[in-house]
Amino acid sequence: MLVIDDEPGVLKALVFALEEEGFGVATAVDGAGGLDAACRGAPDIVLLDVNLPDMSGLDVLARLATDRPGLPVIMISATSDTRLAVKAVKAGAADYVTKPFELDELLYTIRGALQKARMASEIDFRRQASTAHDGVIGTSTQVRALAATISRIAASQAKRVLVLGESGTGKALVARAIHTASARSGGPFVEVNCASLPEQLIEAELFGAEKGSYTGATQRRVGLVALADGGTLFLDEIGELPLALQAKLLHFLEDGQYRPVGGTRGMTADVRVVAATNRDLASEASRGCFREDLYYRLNVLPIAVPALRERDDDVLVLADHFASRYAKSERCEPIRFSPDARACLTAYTWPGNVRELKNLIERLTILHPGSVIERSQLPTDLDSGEVRSAAIEQKLAVEEEKLLRDALARAQGHRGRTAELLGISRHALLRRLQRLGIDGEGRP
Template sequence: MRFRIAIAEDDAIQSDLLQSTLSGEGYDVSAFPDGQAALEAIEAGKTRVDVLITDVSMPRLDGLKLTGALKQSRPDLPVIVVTADASVENAVSALRAGAWDFLTKPLEVELLLPCVRRAVERQRLTRELKEVTASVPASESGLFGQSDTMRAVRELVTRVAPSGASVLVHGETGTGKELVARALHSQSPRASNPFVAINCAALPASLVESELFGYAKGAFTDARAARQGLFVEANGGTLFLDEVAELSLDNQAKLLRALQERSVRPLGSNSEVPFDARILAATHRDLETEVEAGRFRQDLFYRLNVIRIDLPPLRDRGMDIVHLATRFLTGVCERDGRPALQVPADVAQKLLAYSWPGNVRELENCIERLAALARGTEVALADLPDGIRLHERERFAMQVDAAEEVVTLEELEKRYVLRVLQLVKDNRSRAAQMLGIDRRTLYRRLEGWGLPTERADGADAAAAAGAAS
């Protein structure tokens, strides 16, 4: 869908120039001769408007009053105020009235278009947030998300679940590996039987055998009664071995024997106990690398890795981050019996920009914090943990796996230029040289993004003076 820009400008020449420029960029454009005409059309719904560009000095209703009126009736509409008076007083008045941004005449295309694109991007995100709030994506499997990678995971789970084959789930910590295991169990013929999970990393090596295989009465000092192990406890159902790569080589050998024989020998017993359980395993490690390094048995790897399911890290799931945040927020509000809270666009942008090393678990923790600190109908940017609120992308990547991850060329250029500046420790002259442009062009770009053109230590000025001499 094309975005529509409205223009309120009494100067016909300036209005025509703006219409021509914006239409050439692919926007639908509506023009109004003054603020009153624009306000009446927008509030009456006669025209859909995504961004408004308004002059300040106009007959009937000036730009500041128009901005203030729309702030009340259309608080989500970005308004870009344009004036020939570049005084600080005018800029402050525009921002107080609710302006999205403030530009001065004569308008420079290099400044106008990035400003419009940022406003349009905010509108796009706001619109998507409303759609998410209206209908949070759900899944019977508990594996939520609309990204291509999560759709593929759900499809593979559905195909594999009816089988009795062993499955290895691989993914970073906090990506939801146990959710995949539970989904495989719940969609299998074994769903009415036990699902038994054990975290191999949480057990001391000396206790693994007794937990998995059980023990007979008197097998050791505190064994006052016999106890069946988890293999037998999961009989008829599913046994999930989480973080299986953390098992010692000795315990790996015992696990392999149990999988081969489909029976276990409890500690202190002379007899074998058969079991019938589907085996699912998970790890955050690369087991093939562990095998090559001699830390994981190759034969056990082949037993477990009949089918492999790879879970993507949260940072690679695009708008799923916002979908999950909204779902978690809804759950917290229902649990605490409080009115529903919304995720505003500025918070969503920060959530999307963060790398989430703790994945879904970290996101859920973050949403709990936001909900606890919320004072209105929305969670607040200021309440985000500092690590997320102050985070800036450090990695420049060209990979795009889903439509919602696509950014504008302007945004792509900005990220790349900022990354180059970071690599050269903010040396503008060196950055311009690496980018193949002159310093003036780089300065114009930085001005257009609202960034300082000179280093605080004056190194660029010194470099320029040295070059001139």
């Protein structure tokens, strides 16, 4: 924190009180010194007196708004002047307090300004990230139909969409395309992978948490639902969401209301929820692995994303697109493909879908920048035209089962530690044990 005030007594009292609250405090006694300190110290927030010996605090505020956009500044004045307060807020001040002030009141104002700045920063980051993607690319009949469906759903008022497809088909891309083409495009696009979050933190991540609501909650946490207000919340791998949290998500989907962890007051958010999965949720719901009522609530507008093997006409279009994209990032000429190599690309079944193709083009661009790629330079699997047969699927299942059993043995049957060893949530572990028919008995 930077405090800019020319009264020594005020400075001394503020430094003492704020440091007691855990803030690191720098000070300046005039406008020029304050601007220099703001440039050198990169503070998170500024307390700025309106009356300074060398320039007006409003002039300092204007300079800070130019030099450090987004930096929250709280104006301090010895007089209660409504017009001055309005002028300061219009000029970009986060808030305005009048001397003398109560410490609790000042701390409340400071924390509120920091929270707003943090939220604005996160939303801006996620909004920029939401535009950094490729469009739905391809000329096949399947992609044209997919694009038409995306346009219709984006233009609708529907708030619940379910995107289905194999891993690597571009479900996240479809979710972003829906957001970008909708009236919500000016709002945030917030993405969360339900399989990557620790089970005990998913609720706080989604709905937020009050300070002290759980071990380690040293400050109030803003949930992703709140960040997505007015925009789109993308829940990837929705099938991995723990059953206990599925009930709370269902409640939010019904009326847009939710309650942060440890909170006593309900909140609302206007959010379009796009969920995605590569699982058969209908089958999982019938087996009790996924809430049936949540499945039906999400399945109002399902979108099936075709696998790359179903859209052969797009393989070369995508290959050329990725070649151009990675050439720019590597600052080289795009790679090209010989006729034999192009025939090999179209003959392959792409079990990893678009993600596998994209990774291949990136690797080839790095290893052979600007070259013509011959068939001999392609991976062996592609050159042999290998397909994803039932035998391969069986082999993968055997390997997965072996990995799970080894991890269970290392954790002495403790499912929580097993999940940690594998880098997945406990819920995801239980689903895999059930799917592979492995005895799930053991310590929780």
